[in-house]
Amino acid sequence: MKVGVLGLQGDVREHCTALDGAGATPVVVKTADSLASVDALVMPGGESTTIGKLLDRFELLEPLRDRAESGMPLYGTCAGAILMSKEIAGPHDAPFRVPVLDVVTRRNAYGRQVDSFETDIAVRGLDEAFRAVFIRAPVFEDVGDAVEILASVDDRAVLVRQGRFLASTFHPEMTGDNRVHELFVSIVRGAL
Numbered sequence: 198m199k200v201g202v203l204g205l206q207g208d209v210r211e212h213c214t215a216l217d218g219a220g221a222t223p224v225v226v227k228t229a230d231s232l233a234s235v236d237a238l239v240m241p242g243g244e245s246t247t248i249g250k251l252l253d254r255f256e257l258l259e260p261l262r263d264r265a266e267s268g269m270p271l272y273g274t275c276a277g278a279i280l281m282s283k284e285i286a287g288p289h290d291a292p293f294r295v296p297v298l299d300v301v302t303r304r305n306a307y308g309r310q311v312d313s314f315e316t317d318i319a320v321r322g323l324d325e326a327f328r329a330v331f332i333r334a335p336v337f338e339d340v341g342d343a344v345e346i347l348a349s350v351d352d353r354a355v356l357v358r359q360g361r362f363l364a365s366t367f368h369p370e371m372t373g374d375n376r377v378h379e380l381f382v383s384i385v386r387g388a389l
């Protein structure tokens with residue numbers, strides 16, 4: 198099973214390594230042709246405005262929206278999660294999104310004091326804690342009824358699932374722990 202990693206910005210190599218460890222075949226996606234060749238896609242973190250603009254410039258936005266709407270599983274981490282959000286709250290919008298996930302998201306929501314942090318989180322379905330790294334992370338301010346919260350920090354959702362769509366406000370690719378990628382790969386297997 199081929200799982201693409203959007204290769205415009207962010208931890209592309211780390212996501213590929215984690216997907217490989219999770220039993221999928223990773224493919225770096227930078228073109229509509231490579232997008233057409235994958236069964237699912239991971240959108241790494243970075244800067245969501247920039248990634249959105251690059252999606253538009255590389256003519257990936259429309260094909261990506263089409264595929265996501267017609268059944269392709271997607272996993273967005275941090276900026277990738279912002280790009281999947283149906284709604285953005287607050288002063289910083291993110292144009293050029295793939296708005297499939299029924300959440301309201303606020304960018305850079307932790308403020309400057311706690312700009313970036315790490316913490317152990319309990320993830321539904323995992324026996325042991327997962328070390329979650331947050332970097333200028335967004336917050337899911339509101340989630341729709343169809344959205345399942347798989348992990349929270351201080352009563353805020355940080356890992357959510359809506360059917361074949363998975364999104365986290367943290368970076369699971371940074372710690373060498375593949376369990377969140379394994380979860381996504383099992384969602385992809387179920388969706389194919």
Ligand code: GLN
Pocket residue numbers: 241242243244245246274275276277279304305332333334335
């Ligand atoms: N702060 C970034 C944004 O708003 C997201 C940060 C990240 O992906 N680590 O786009």
